[in-house]
Amino acid sequence: MAPTGQLSSLRRTTTDICVALPALREIDLFIGGYGNNITKPAETTATQFVVIEDISCSPWLNGNVQIRINTTDYFQNPDVTNMYGIPGMASPYPRGAASTLAGTTDQLLKSFDLYPDVYVLPGQTWQILYTTRDGATAGAGTAQVVSAFVKYTLYDGPDALIANKLLELGVTINPNNVDWYKRSLIEQQVAAASAGASA
Amino acid sequence: MSMRSQIYEWDSADYGAAVALPAPGRSVSIFVGGFGNNITKPAETTATEFVVVEDIAITPSASSGATAAASEYRGLLAGTTTIGLAGPRAYVQVRINTTDYFLDPDNVPNDGIPGAGSPYPRSVNFQPSFNLYPDVYVLPGQVWDVLTVYYSATGCGDGAGNSDSGDYRAFVKYTLYDGPDALIANKLLEMGISINPGNVDWYKRSLLSA
Numbered sequence: 001m002a003p004t005g006q007l008s009s010l011r012r013t014t015t016d017i018c019v020a021l022p023a024l025r026e027i028d029l030f031i032g033g034y035g036n037n038i039t040k041p042a043e044t045t046a047t048q049f050v051v052i053e054d055i056s057c058s059p060w061l062n063g064n065v066q067i068r069i070n071t072t073d074y075f076q077n078p079d080v081t082n083m084y085g086i087p088g089m090a091s092p093y094p095r096g097a098a099s100t101l102a103g104t105t106d107q108l109l110k111s112f113d114l115y116p117d118v119y120v121l122p123g124q125t126w127q128i129l130y131t132t133r134d135g136a137t138a139g140a141g142t143a144q145v146v147s148a149f150v151k152y153t154l155y156d157g158p159d160a161l162i163a164n165k166l167l168e169l170g171v172t173i174n175p176n177n178v179d180w181y182k183r184s185l186i187e188q189q190v191a192a193a194s195a196g197a198s199a
Numbered sequence: 200m201s202m203r204s205q206i207y208e209w210d211s212a213d214y215g216a217a218v219a220l221p222a223p224g225r226s227v228s229i230f231v232g233g234f235g236n237n238i239t240k241p242a243e244t245t246a247t248e249f250v251v252v253e254d255i256a257i258t259p260s261a262s263s264g265a266t267a268a269a270s271e272y273r274g275l276l277a278g279t280t281t282i283g284l285a286g287p288r289a290y291v292q293v294r295i296n297t298t299d300y301f302l303d304p305d306n307v308p309n310d311g312i313p314g315a316g317s318p319y320p321r322s323v324n325f326q327p328s329f330n331l332y333p334d335v336y337v338l339p340g341q342v343w344d345v346l347t348v349y350y351s352a353t354g355c356g357d358g359a360g361n362s363d364s365g366d367y368r369a370f371v372k373y374t375l376y377d378g379p380d381a382l383i384a385n386k387l388l389e390m391g392i393s394i395n396p397g398n399v400d401w402y403k404r405s406l407l408s409a
Contacts, residue, residue, distance in 0.1 A: 090208065090320065133364075
């Protein structure tokens with residue numbers, strides 16, 4: 001959705017209306033030029049680490065959602081060719097949405113869980129790409145609004161260093177394991193201090 | 200990215216409209232079957248890949264009790280009234296090389312999991328009764344396939360042999376282990392430990408701590 005006469009905007013307004021989307025075009029949620037956008041591509045600095053934990057989109061209009069890290073798409077076909085990503089039918093947003101805009105037939109549940117999570121390492125650019133195979137129309141009586149959703153955790157500063165360390169160790173990066181690593185560092189320091197005092 | 204969660208969704212109409220369905224009772228590959236969206240070659244693992252198939256699902260069916268053919272029951276097309284069923288009466292099977300995974304108790308390959316047991320898409324109306332556990336392993340160098348079949352022509356698509364997008368779909372969820380993680384997956388298989396991202400991580404940690 002965007003203000004009248006525009007395809008995208010940086011701020012939501014109370015007068016936003018539905019905008020049309022082309023079919024079969026991958027649209028970046030962040031800077032794709034449709035709907036609510038942000039000011040620059042999503043990227044991690046040298047002291048940041050992002051873990052993408054869930055993606056979903058509207059199930060109607062054959063919507064799909066894909067993750068791209070730098071120039072590499074995460075989801076691929078078994079023959080290693082490109083695909084549009086997770087169908088909204090498999091990961092609906094919101095959960096419980098109907099499979100059609102009419103909203104009369106069903107209430108979808110998720111068939112797909114993003115596990116393992118997707119890691120965006122320091123210095124990488126990442127995109128969430130939405131594609132509708134059918135296209136979406138706009139206008140009075142023909143408005144077809146779609147939406148997409150991404151859930152991620154941002155680790156910054158020391159926690160990003162720990163996240164990198166966990167990655168080296170092959171340990172899953174989540175807040176619990178970051179805390180576990182901090183606790184183990186503190187226990188090592190305490191043990192070293194007490195050993196030094198007793199020597 | 201040596202462990203990656205992947206999916207493949209198949210639509211019998213290739214996300215279009217009014218496409219002829221395969222003949223009822225005919226088993227069709229969702230990858231290279233010649234109907235719906237396909238890929239360029241059969242799905243196979245290289246020497247450095249390991250695939251774990253974690254879920255398969257297909258368009259559901261339901262007993263409808265409809266008194267008129269072509270009426271709708273929970274979003275499904277009711278077949279002829281003598282069938283008493285809405286939906287395609289579809290099944291989905293996994294094949295590794297030339298071996299079908301799901302067998303009858305007499306060891307004869309069957310059609311696989313019914314859509315009523317593992318529906319796609321899942322909804323409040325259609326929830327899974329079947330969970331693919333333990334997972335299905337595709338070892339390095341193997342060819343794998345997912346096969347679909349339906350039996351109720353009057354409950355599928357327009358009831359006259361044609362389907363639109365969404366009338367008849369299948370879904371497979373798998374995890375692709377590549378490179379070192381595929382080697383670890385093989386090691387876990389030798390050890391008799393379930394292959395999942397958690398256990399692969401555990402094995403890496405145990406190597407580091409040794």
